[in-house]
Amino acid sequence: MKDHVLIVDDEPIIRNGLKSFIDWEKLGLAVEGDSANGLAALELLRDRPVDILITDIKMPVMDGLELTREALKINPDLQIVLISSYNEFDYVREGMKHGAVDYLLKPTLEADELIAVLLRCKERLAGCRKQADEKTRLARQTSLLERKRIEQDIVRLLAGAREETRFADLFGRRGAAYVCAYVMADCLSEWGERYGNLHASIVYEDLQALFYEQFQTGSAPILAGEGLLLLYPRDEGAGGHSIERFKARAEAELGLSVSAGYCEVEASERLETAYRRSRAAAERRFFEGTGRVFVHDGTNDGTNGADEAGGRFEEMNRHAMLELVRAEKDGGAVLDGFVARWRREGPSPEQTKREACELLSAFAYASGDTRTVTGFRDGVWRCDTVSRLGELMRALVREMEQPNRLRLNDNGHGGQLVAKAVAYIERHYRDDLTLQDVADSVHVSKSYFSNLFKKQTGQNFIDYLIDLRIGEAKRLLVRNECRIYEVAEKAGFNDVKYFSKLFKKTTQMTPVEYREKHQR
Missing domain, CATH: 1.10.10.60 (Homeodomain-like)
Structure with missing residues (x-):
């Protein structure tokens, strides 16, 4: 990394001489520019990255001492080297008091002397940067610890259904508005089949880390077995836009498709209510498809875990299902009828999967082998869309109608x-x-x-x-x-x-x- 140098002197011959005096490139330096007076130099300092300032003390318009004072206001880490044609000790003392690194006389200046001062400037700059990096690291660590503390509180509060907890109680900003988003990784069951049960937790930890990078404030508790809950002030970004950007980064950087539902709330609103609303919005994925962002539309607060249509949905009992399966020779036709019914009547995902398990039991009972069902229920509950549920059920029904030759009562x-x-x-x-x-x-x-x-x-x-x-x-x-x-x-x-x-x-x-x- 090169450090940038600005040379200020009212004599062109001095400016040009300094620029050609030493091998700047070899020292890891680059001359960013030069100026004839302090006022012009200040304009350059405001517009360009400058790390080291070499300035004459006596100049028209604005002298080197005033430039020193003003330049350090712009960049407190700026390293300043004073030069003069005279041995002006009063000016030197004043310059050093304001923060100059050293003082050099033009008439006796040697290349080695200038190089030594510049190397000292570089060393001081490196120290400043290390200190700044450490300060930033500690600030991030402190912020992360605070986020983690709030996340633990959120998980505990949701587990206990603490209805009285408000956003202002968690984040301490009473006049703010917040975004609450419920994020689910798509096709997680398929990934889990390929990479194992630990994969889901790794996926959500990666998404959580992505949230920390994108959002400077807010928390993202991982809800075990469910998803990721994002909570952040609305001034970090409007809900739809910021979630879409988060989703795009998950796809680009993690290779993940995610679906999300969100709502915007005031600081006085309850955490549990916002959670239910955002989750209810996200669960529209089941019928409307994966890889989308859904906004809470105000009609469903998620109190019953279902939308209004789902709340009125009446699940068919197993006896009625069994009669239907026995009456219809084509199991695929029966299943197609149920999938069409689920799409038309819009039950909640939980209601749909519960009925799917009952239907599966009816098919197994009709085939005379109820052992078949036991291992397939988990697969039903892991389906994240009704389309995938239909595909899984069709595969299982085909197996029941055409038993594999090795499905025998022969454990050996x-x-x-x-x-x-x-x-x-x-x-x-x-x-x-x-x-x-x-x-x-x-x-x-x-x-x-x-x-x-x-x-x-x-x-x-x-x-x-x-x-x-x-x-x-x-x-x-x-x-x-x-x-x-x-x-x-x-x-x-x-x-x-x-x-x-x-x-x-x-x-x-x-x-x-x-x-x-x-x-x-």
């Missing part, structure tokens, strides 16, 4: 199938392995294998895969033959940053800390 055979799959996983876990790849290797459907694998091993496939990869990473770290990025690659992780985060989540140590611990 099922165990052999999983053992064969485990051997395949252990051979290929360093590759970009998916659940579909393993299911194909043993010639069964993905959903059937997923449930069979969990039944036989007590673990989800992806969590078992991650355990294998983390175990291999530990072995490589202890051997201490590879760099961290090489360990990640050899263990089957494509992204070293993601590997490091996941490793710390699993072991409570960074890869470096783990290696150091096992080298002692």
